[in-house]
Amino acid sequence: xxxxxxxxxxxxxxxxxxxxxxxxxxxxxxxxxxxxxxxxxxxxxxxxxxxxxxxxxxxxxxxxxxxxxxxxxxxxxxxxxxxxxxxxxxxxxxxxxxxxxxxxxxxxxxxxxxxxxxxxxxxxxxxxxxxxxxxxxxxxxxxxxxxxxxxxxxxxxxxxxxxxxxxxxxxxxxxxxxxxxxxxxxxxxxxxxxxxxxxxxxxxxxxxxxxxxxxxxxxxxxxxxxxxxxxxxxxxxxxxxxxxxxxxxxxxxxxxxxxxxxxxxxxxxxxxxxxxxxxxxxxxxxxxxxxxxxxxxxxxxxxxxxxxxxx
Numbered sequence: 159x160x161x162x163x164x165x166x167x168x169x170x171x172x173x174x175x176x177x178x179x180x181x182x183x184x185x186x187x188x189x190x191x192x193x194x195x196x197x198x199x200x201x202x203x204x205x206x207x208x209x210x211x212x213x214x215x216x217x218x219x220x221x222x223x224x225x226x227x228x229x230x231x232x233x234x235x236x237x238x239x240x241x242x243x244x245x246x247x248x249x250x251x252x253x254x255x256x257x258x259x260x261x262x263x264x265x266x267x268x269x270x271x272x273x274x275x276x277x278x279x280x281x282x283x284x285x286x287x288x289x290x291x292x293x294x295x296x297x298x299x300x301x302x303x304x305x306x307x308x309x310x311x312x313x314x315x316x317x318x319x320x321x322x323x324x325x326x327x328x329x330x331x332x333x334x335x336x337x338x339x340x341x342x343x344x345x346x347x348x349x350x351x352x353x354x355x356x357x358x359x360x361x362x363x364x365x366x367x368x369x370x371x372x373x374x375x376x377x378x379x380x381x382x383x384x385x386x387x388x389x390x391x392x393x394x395x396x397x398x399x400x401x402x403x404x405x406x407x408x409x410x411x412x413x414x415x416x417x418x419x420x421x422x423x424x425x426x427x428x429x430x431x432x433x434x435x436x437x438x439x440x441x442x443x444x445x446x447x448x449x450x451x452x453x454x455x456x457x458x459x460x461x462x463x464x465x466x467x468x469x
């Protein structure tokens with residue numbers, strides 16, 4: 159999308175094909191366009207009959223230029239999350255807080271991923287639903303995050319929650335990585351991961367791409383002393399340590415240590431910890447019936463806008 163201003167009004171135009179209809183900073187005279195308020199703001203649609211002409215630069219006031227930019231990426235008010243009237247705010251909000259709970263991402267029938275999480279902001283615990291790309295970000299309990307451009311709403315049960323918008327951005331501000339030496343005494347296979355059990359009966363999740371051998375081969379090495387780096391027992395890096403019962407060569411062959419180290423490097427560089435799940439990897443077991451009315455209305459609006467763009 160791009161935005162146009164005549165100095166008084168701002169109009170949103172839809173991207174057509176691979177090129178934008180208008181260039182940033184350009185001035186135009188446009189004939190035979192279609193205006194619509196369908197999405198709650200003035201939208202200018204280009205049709206086959208539309209003619210546009212480049213013209214001399216149009217001088218516009220700074221406030222008009224600012225309004226045009228904000229139409230594409232509106233401001234987001236920073237909130238503490240503890241405001242009593244926070245759910246009466248109809249604008250975009252930004253929150254900083256600590257992740258206390260992360261659900262398994264769910265899929266709508268239209269294959270739109272949604273991730274539900276609980277965010278601690280001071281004394282308040284808020285429910286947040288992230289949609290689309292933001293739903294594919296890997297979060298861990300304890301992450302300090304910043305979420306921008308959230309929309310507040312009151313659910314039918316009277317409780318408030320936040321939903322992401324088309325403008326939402328996710329920033330992981332702080333993430334705690336712990337290191338421990340473990341004596342692994344048990345192994346269990348789960349989908350796309352191994353679960354390691356230590357002698358304190360704590361479970362550690364090991365992504366399957368760290369492991370290249372047979373589980374039976376690994377079982378023959380038990381108990382195994384391991385050094386791991388992890389976030390809330392989600393293993394990022396693992397190294398075998400010598401014990402009397404450990405066959406270092408066999409263990410090294412079974413565990414893909416290089417893959418683990420590469421994974422940790424990627425985490426420290428950015429953005430995600432485990433390989434980021436794509437929408438195709440999410441099981442579409444949750445259909446539209448599991449969505450509340452707010453979800454359905456948001457999804458309907460998004461999909462109707464996409465359909466308009468394609469036309």
